[in-house]
Every structure is written in structure tokens, then in C-alpha cells.
Amino acid sequence: MKNVSLILLFALSLLACESSSEKAEPQESTEHAEVFSEEDGLSVYQLTSSWENQFGEQVQLNSLQGKPVVLAMIYSTCKAACPRLVADMKGIEADLDEHGMSDVHFVLVSIDPENDTPAVMQKFIADNRMDKRWTFLRSSEENTREFANIMAVRYTEISPIDYSHSNIISLIDENGVLRFQQEGLGVDNVELVKNATLLLH
Amino acid sequence: MLNRVSIWYGKMNSIQRSLLASMIFGLSLMYSSHASDTNHMADVSGGYFVPMYGVVDNESVFVDSFSIMPHLVTNQEFLTFVRENRKWMKSNVRRLFADEGYLSYWTSDTTFTDSLKFAPVASVSWFAAKAYCECQGMRLPTTNEWEFVAMADSKVVDARKDSVYTASILKAYELRGTNLLPVGLYPPNIWGVYDIHKYVWEWTSDFNAIMISGENRDNNNAGLFCGAGSLGASDLMNYAAFMRYAFRNSIEAKYTLRGLGFRCAL
Numbered sequence: 001m002k003n004v005s006l007i008l009l010f011a012l013s014l015l016a017c018e019s020s021s022e023k024a025e026p027q028e029s030t031e032h033a034e035v036f037s038e039e040d041g042l043s044v045y046q047l048t049s050s051w052e053n054q055f056g057e058q059v060q061l062n063s064l065q066g067k068p069v070v071l072a073m074i075y076s077t078c079k080a081a082c083p084r085l086v087a088d089m090k091g092i093e094a095d096l097d098e099h100g101m102s103d104v105h106f107v108l109v110s111i112d113p114e115n116d117t118p119a120v121m122q123k124f125i126a127d128n129r130m131d132k133r134w135t136f137l138r139s140s141e142e143n144t145r146e147f148a149n150i151m152a153v154r155y156t157e158i159s160p161i162d163y164s165h166s167n168i169i170s171l172i173d174e175n176g177v178l179r180f181q182q183e184g185l186g187v188d189n190v191e192l193v194k195n196a197t198l199l200l201h
Numbered sequence: 202m203l204n205r206v207s208i209w210y211g212k213m214n215s216i217q218r219s220l221l222a223s224m225i226f227g228l229s230l231m232y233s234s235h236a237s238d239t240n241h242m243a244d245v246s247g248g249y250f251v252p253m254y255g256v257v258d259n260e261s262v263f264v265d266s267f268s269i270m271p272h273l274v275t276n277q278e279f280l281t282f283v284r285e286n287r288k289w290m291k292s293n294v295r296r297l298f299a300d301e302g303y304l305s306y307w308t309s310d311t312t313f314t315d316s317l318k319f320a321p322v323a324s325v326s327w328f329a330a331k332a333y334c335e336c337q338g339m340r341l342p343t344t345n346e347w348e349f350v351a352m353a354d355s356k357v358v359d360a361r362k363d364s365v366y367t368a369s370i371l372k373a374y375e376l377r378g379t380n381l382l383p384v385g386l387y388p389p390n391i392w393g394v395y396d397i398h399k400y401v402w403e404w405t406s407d408f409n410a411i412m413i414s415g416e417n418r419d420n421n422n423a424g425l426f427c428g429a430g431s432l433g434a435s436d437l438m439n440y441a442a443f444m445r446y447a448f449r450n451s452i453e454a455k456y457t458l459r460g461l462g463f464r465c466a467l
Contacts, residue, residue: 041295145407149327149454150297156410 043176044150049143054121054136061147062176064135068199069105069172070192073153073165075112076124076136081167084185086128089169093133095193101200106134109147111155111163113138151178173199242268242467243393245350250359252348253442264349269342270464271394272384273321273401274333276313282333284311289329299326302457319383321401321462327454330404334465341406342466344449348442351397353390361439370398370441380460398441401462408449 040046045062053059070092074082089106096104108124110116116124121136139147148155155165171180171192180195247266283289290311291304302324307313325333327341334340342350354360361367373379379400389395397403452458 042297044297046295046297145410146328146331149409152453154409156407 040175042178044147044172044178045176047147047150049139049146051137051139051143052118054118054125056118059137064105064107064172065176066174067103067105068174068179068196069107069170070196071107071109071151071170071172072168073109073111073148073151073155075110075163075165076116076120077112077161078163081165081185085167085169088182088185088187088189090128090130092169092189092192092196095189096196096200099193099197101197102133103200104133104196106130108134108136109144110136110138111144111148111165112157113141113144115161152181171195171199241271243271243389244268245346245392245394248349248358250345250349250352252345253439253446262345264345267342267346268467269346269350269392269394270339270466271389273396273403273462273464274330275319275384276307276322277318279322279325279333280311280313282336286332286336289332294329296455298328298455300455300457302459303329305457306459317381320381321384321396323380323401323459323462324457325404325461325463326457327404327408330463331406333463337465339465339467341404341463344405344407344410346466347397347403347405348445350390350392350394351442351445353392353394355388355390358391361442367439367441373398374441374444380462401460402445402448402458404461404463405449408452409454 045065047061049061051059051061070089072085072089074085076082086108089108093104093106096102108121110121116136116138121138125134125136138144151168151170153166153168155163158164167183167185169182169192170178171182173179179199180192182189182192245264245267247264249261249263251261283291287293288295291307292310294303303326304322305324306317331341352359352361354363354366357363376399382400384400385395387396387399390397452461
């Protein structure tokens with residue numbers, strides 16, 4: 001019987017939803033200094049979701065850590081807004097290059113992970129003449145929704161090939177903290193570029 | 202196959218046998234404890250319906266059969282969750298996942314006014330609600346699922362045509378302090394689901410997936426936005442639903458509001 005109750009305990013611990021590691025954290029820690037800084041608490045690199053890039057490699061978002069990131073959520077078959085959103089990103093790229101600020105990641109996150117396979121993403125990168133600073137990522141629908149919620153980007157599937165979505169370009173600093181968002185199409189890039197320049201200095 | 206298994210079983214010594222038996226027993230317990238959770242769930246038979254927003258040309262959408270918690274998640278239940286998942290305690294929660302209002306009415310990480318024990322938990326972000334449901338082996342309901350349940354009254358599956366039904370919902374929205382009441386005071390709807398309109402508004406998994414303003418409201422600029430202009434309201438008489446969609450459209454996942462709680466689905 002003792003054996004059985006041990007097994008039962010084991011079973012219950014499995015059900016406890018990954019809580020064991022968290023329980024190990026000292027309970028009183030927050031009474032003293034903050035365990036984490038406010039900055040850490042805001043970092044998107046806290047997300048542990050797994051993503052696939054245009055080369056079919058599995059990556060975590062924190063692989064982008066260390067450099068500022070300019071990011072938009074799009075889908076490759078989009079005919080209307082996405083090409084303009086991508087054009088805006090390329091405009092930002094050109095402006096930053098002009099300032100000699102080229103050490104930046106440019107990231108596209110697919111809101112249509114089913115159709116944006118690595119091959120499709122790679123073709124998109126090639127067709128738009130994007131250099132190796134550009135990454136196209138996809139993940140599960142759930143991870144994508146979670147990421148969009150972090151970035152306050154809204155999107156919805158209208159038909160299997162058409163999505164409605166926010167037109168937002170985000171600037172994330174080297175630690176993963178969202179610094180600036182530019183909303184709309186054909187918007188003047190000045191503010192975003194200025195913010196990026198500050199990060200790079 | 203069975204024969205092979207019995208030969209294999211015969212070759213095992215007694216320790217291996219008892220280990221195997223307890224493993225099977227343990228697994229069955231795991232299964233049954235999950236199953237007993239779902240015994241309390243309200244089963245909803247799916248079907249077609251025309252949601253107020255989010256479909257092209259008023260097409261109906263099909264909602265698969267699913268189960269949903271008959272009651273809103275209470276403060277007491279959420280306390281159990283944060284005790285086991287300390288990162289969701291209000292002093293630990295990361296700002297990326299919940300704003301400053303997170304559980305603001307709790308008196309500490311693990312305490313709140315005693316009278317709120319069975320009242321719905323509120324001031325929790327979408328991320329926290331999602332984590333809670335995942336911990337129970339569940340998920341948040343989709344907006345379509347939630348609206349599907351919400352169109353029922355105590356007698357029929359779709360009471361939206363009933364003006365009394367809509368009026369009663371609007372009246373419920375006007376009530377203040379309903380988030381302080383214990384859940385389940387009023388009779389359930391036909392699915393056995395309680396308090397869907399009376400207490401707090403509820404998180405759904407894709408609460409912000411339907412865009413009714415801003416991004417695609419300007420039909421003159423239809424070409425600027427993918428799929429723009431194709432989403433219109435299907436039933437402008439359903440003002441209560443309109444309020445819900447407008448509300449969902451106005452919030453972000455990290456927001457915490459005193460009038461916004463959740464329940465899980467499966």
C-alpha cells in the first residue's frame with residue numbers, strides 16, 4: 001500500500017503543472033530586494049516558445065538577444081498591407097544603414113504558420129532581397145497568438161488565405177524590452193529610427 | 202499480442218511486477234483525477250451559429266462540441282493555483298504578463314477578504330487566465346464558443362431573438378459590485394452554465410482576434426488592410442453582444458480589470 005501511495009504522490013506531482021521548480025524559489029525573496037529587475041520582467045525573451053526560421057531551424061526568441069530587433073507580424077501571401085509593411089521595414093533598414101547603424105536584427109513573424117513553411121519563408125526573403133540580418137519565423141498557432149498578445153498585435157483569419165491584422169512595426173532593445181511601436185502604413189520612420197539609434201549608441 | 206504480453210509478464214520477477222502494477226495504478230489515478238475534474242464540466246453540444254462579428258457575409262460558423270466550467274474561477278481556486286505556481290503571485294508576476302493592477306484587491310500574495318472566497322477572481326491578465334486553465338489540463342474558451350454558450354437562456358439554446366433576454370443582459374451589465382458575490386447565485390442556462398452575463402466579463406483565448414475598429418474600420422481604405430471591410434456586424438439589434446465585442450476589442454492581454462474574470466473550457 002505504501003508503494004501505491006508513493007506512486008500516487010508521483011502522479012500528483014506530475015499533475016501539479018511544473019510547479020516544483022517554482023516552489024524551489026525562496027518564498028520570502030520579494031520581501032528583500034527585487035528578485036528580478038523591472039527590465040527583466042518586461043523582456044519578451046521570457047517566452048520559451050519554440051520557433052522555426054526560414055532555414056527550417058528550431059530557434060528560441062532569445063537567440064535574437066544582444067542586438068536591437070525591428071519586427072513585424074505578417075504573412076507571405078498577403079497582397080495588400082504586408083508588402084507595404086515590409087517596404088516600411090526596408091525603409092528603416094536603409095535609414096539605419098545610412099547612419100552606420102547596421103547591427104540590427106530584422107524579424108518577420110508569420111501569422112499564417114500553416115502556409116508559411118520554411119521554403120515559402122526563404123523564398124520571401126530572397127524575393128525581397130533581404131540580407132542575412134533578416135529572419136522569418138513561424139510557430140504553432142497558440143505560440144503565435146501569445147506572441148501577438150505580448151506585442152499587442154491583433155490578427156484574425158478571414159479565409160484560409162486572407163488575414164486581417166494590425167500594421168505595427170516594433171522596436172525591441174537588446175534585452176528584449178519593447179521600446180517603440182510604429183502603427184500604420186507609410187508612416188514616417190523618423191521616430192522609430194531615432195529610438196533605434198539611441199539603442200545602438 | 203495478449204499472449205506475448207503474458208509471456209513477458211511471466212518473465213518478470215515479483216519486484217518488476219509490483220512496479221508495473223503500481224505504475225498502471227498510478228496512471229489510472231492520473232487519468233481518473235483528470236476525468237473527475239471534467240465530470241463537473243458543462244457539456245455543450247456544438248452547432249452552427251452566426252456570431253455578431255468575425256464572419257464574412259453573415260455566414261454561420263460551426264462550433265464543435267466542447268465542455269466549459271459551469272462556474273467562473275473563484276478567488277479561492279485561484280489562490281490554490283498561485284500557491285502552486287509562485288510566479289503568478291502578485292509580488293512575483295512579470296510585468297510582461299500582467300499590468301500593475303494584477304490581483305490588486307487581494308490583501309497580500311495569498312490573502313483576500315474572506316467574503317470573496319467564492320466570488321469570481323478578477324483583475325487577472327489573459328496570460329494568467331491562460332496559465333490557470335493550462336494547469337487544469339484545460340484552455341480558455343474561444344470567443345465563438347463563449348458567445349455560443351452565452352446566447353442561451355434557461356430554456357433555449359439561442360435566445361437572441363427574445364427581447365426580454367437581451368434586456369435582462371443589459372440590465373445585468375448595469376449592476377455594480379456583482380464581482381463581489383459568490384458564484385452560482387442565479388439559475389444556470391440550458392447548458393448548466395452559471396453567471397455568464399451576471400458577474401464579470403470573461404477572457405477568451407482569441408479575445409482580440411476580431412477587429413471592429415481601428416485596423417479595418419475605414420472601408421474607404423479597404424485596400425490598405427488585408428481582408429479589410431469584409432467583417433461587419435451581423436445583428437445590430439444585439440446591443441449586449443456589441444458591447445462585449447467592443448470591450449474585447451479595447452483590451453490587451455496584460456490588462457487586469459476588476460470586472461474581468463474567466464472560466465476554462467476543454
